[in-house]
Amino acid sequence: MTIDLRRFFQVTNPSKTLAIENLEDQKYYIDFSSVRGGKIIAELKDKITFFSPDEPTCMLFTGHIGCGKSTELLRLKVELEKEGFHVVYFESSEDLEMADVDTADVLLAIARRVSQSLNLIDININPNRVSKLKQLLQGAVDILNSDLQSVKFKIPGLGDVGISSQDESNGEKFSLAFGIGEITTRIKSDVKLRQKLNQYLGPQKNQLVEAINQELLQPAIAALKTIGKKGLVVIVDNLDRVDSRAKAWGRPQQEYLFIDQSEYLTKLDCHLVYTMPLALMFSDGYGNLTQRFPEDPKVLPMVPVQLKDGSDDTTGMMLLQQMVLARAFPEVKPQERLNKITEIFDEAASLDRLCRISGGHVRDLLRLLNNWIQKQRDLPLRRQTLETLIRSRCNEMTMQISDDEWELLRQVKERKKVGGDQEYQKLIHSRLVFEYRDRHGESWFDINPIIAQATELKSK
Template sequence: MDRNEFKRFFRACNPSKTIWIERPEDKDYYIDFTSVRGTDIVEQLGETISLLSPDPTCQLFTGHIGCGKSTELLRLKFELEKQGFVVVYIDTRDDLEMGDVDVTDVLLAIAQKVLDTLEQQSLNLKPGYFNELLEQCVQFLLTPIELKAEMEFNPEISFLGAKVNLGKIVAKTKDSPQMRDRLRDYLEPKTNTLLQAINGDLIQPANLQLKKQGKEGLVIIIDSLDRVDNRKRSDDKSAVEYLFITRGEQLKELKCHVVYTIPLVLMFSNEREALKKRLGGGNAPMVLPMVPVKLADGQNCEKGLELLRQAILARAFPKLSPKQRRDRITEVVDRPETLDRLCGISGGHVRNLLSLLFRCLQQSKQLPITRDRLEIAIRQERDDLMLAITELEWELLKKVSQTKKVTGEDQYQILLRSLFVFEYRTNEFGRWFDLNPLLEDAPELT
């Protein structure tokens, strides 16, 4: 592998990179793990949208942070667009301060991205109350120095003017806690009015015009909301339960197809049934599990391991077939057992797999990766992970190792959110939990 190819491989292994399957340069890196995850969640989400159209749907999607949700949601976007839907994909990390999110923040971020999409589609929408509401927000937020020069609202009121102003409002409130609080105080009593304006002036007219153009309608995918900080609020309710359960009925009111990513902790909450009713419309969230490297009975999952091998080899040799890639394993690692060790120790967590590989590449800056170099990276990752584990948590980890179960929100917060424990599902064994393999040999577990 020459210098240019190594550079491309290095960039492709960056664990922070999300694969956009619709991009030709990314498509060959995509590995479909459906066969070992127990179900094709993307197919289920897409079929629900297709079969229930034109009725709006609200579906919930969750899983471990880093397990590949964004990649799968972008695949959903790609598949729906092939069917004729116009899809608005929103990575909320771009527009929201994830440590401090409220329902009006989410609605404004959605409205901004919808406006971007409507402009790209050249839809001829007439101005309405949504523009007036934005003008009121701008006037409310005006300060003598900062905003007056930046937020020039067009008295003629056009959707392009609304887009400019809304973009500035979202950007300013993300960067300023004080401005965020002021805008929330102003919009909170108007939340239902804001929803009516988004639906009546943006979403419903857009759907009508899209149908006239032969399109199937509008779909909004709201990604990364699983990263909302689950702090305790002043009313002793968690921020996550407040946003998705207490305010869930409002988030569900958008009059088009919507998919929300939600924090995995809600699957362990006593309010799970309320979540299903208020935000999911009676439907349970869909969970994207880990890729199994071992089954619940302790046997290796050879199919899962092979797909993880291909996830790495595809980044090295994107234009080759799976068999051709296997024939060139020793150009990436010194021997096949080294690749197996890397895949197994990742626990099927795709970002952890790439993180370990990336650490090896950073330190050696050459291929093939040796077993010694990999073991050094594993030891460093294990040491970093173990720094955070308390004596009580070691006791909980022992129980998970024995029972393959995690119960209750407290155990979730301690074990799964910290990536000490992973969740798996297969058709054969159903759902089970197991230790992050980085911890399996820790003396504290004996």
């Protein structure tokens, strides 16, 4: 079998999220749950489908950026749909300015995405039921110095988008999703407009939640059940990318959104899954966070390449190898792929080195592999090229590390644990430190293997 190098390069794109409903992507998917401390996605699914199918739920999902959360959430979407739920999945970074997010922004994004999704399956809500939402949006548009009636409510090629209501006075159609989309598009790149909108909606967040529940979510669920659906689930991905910078009054944005404003995020009348910044797990406010959400956050850790005692995690390494080999040989059975390693790499040890140096971070592994293919442009991939890439990446990562941070990294390397202060949060956010879970679900930490050979990490 001749490997198409260009195709191999394309399917190792680290920016591409596997969509499990896609038959082609299913061939590349590897289930890491056996080495990640438990079946986390199954727990999220069971909470919705078995324990509380008819009651609203709200759960948090976190992990290092790039560790595979989006792929797992898309798998959750597929499994929930098989159970009869209507699932709305969206990447919040497409709707929000992550450096400046407020609660109303998140609520509006959810309302917009739900209304768009309902329109796609021809569910229409009673036009008279969106009066409060329309009034709030009208006020928002007025605040932004625009006239709602001047907005065109049709998207070329798609027609009307979202839940619609008929304005009896002039026969024009109001589109909830399009109206929200017009607002969010205008404010995303304009900090002054965002401030104006939040000054207007901030004091009315209770009314906004109430309007979304009464005029959108509750009638939507009722309509979904008439066509045999069991309920509505909204998965808000990429909210873990909210910037950690402080708000104008000094409160860190992540803590403001997920702790101070949690009462609004948890009050929508549907099943909700939000991704949450991993750093909040190690903040002083984590105790408050767990009190304000009904469930403790579910953490997706790294795929372990070694155990806490330093010995090899053979299962974790085997699964990472299969992830690489599946991209080259998607039609070949897993055991048979092992006989084809030298069709891609100069020796099996080179594949081992790739997996081990990634620290079990899925996107980092794919990025190294993708760069390796691009730099060499032929097969088999040679170890020497990989080592050049590793040295370059190590240099990039260590340039910004301060003396104090090196000391913290030495402590993590020795103790396999972290503290709760902001410096540790920074190390985790920067992917200098990874979290792992053992077979019993207990967490431990280690430094990113890329920087493990740095001279600064040698004991003093």
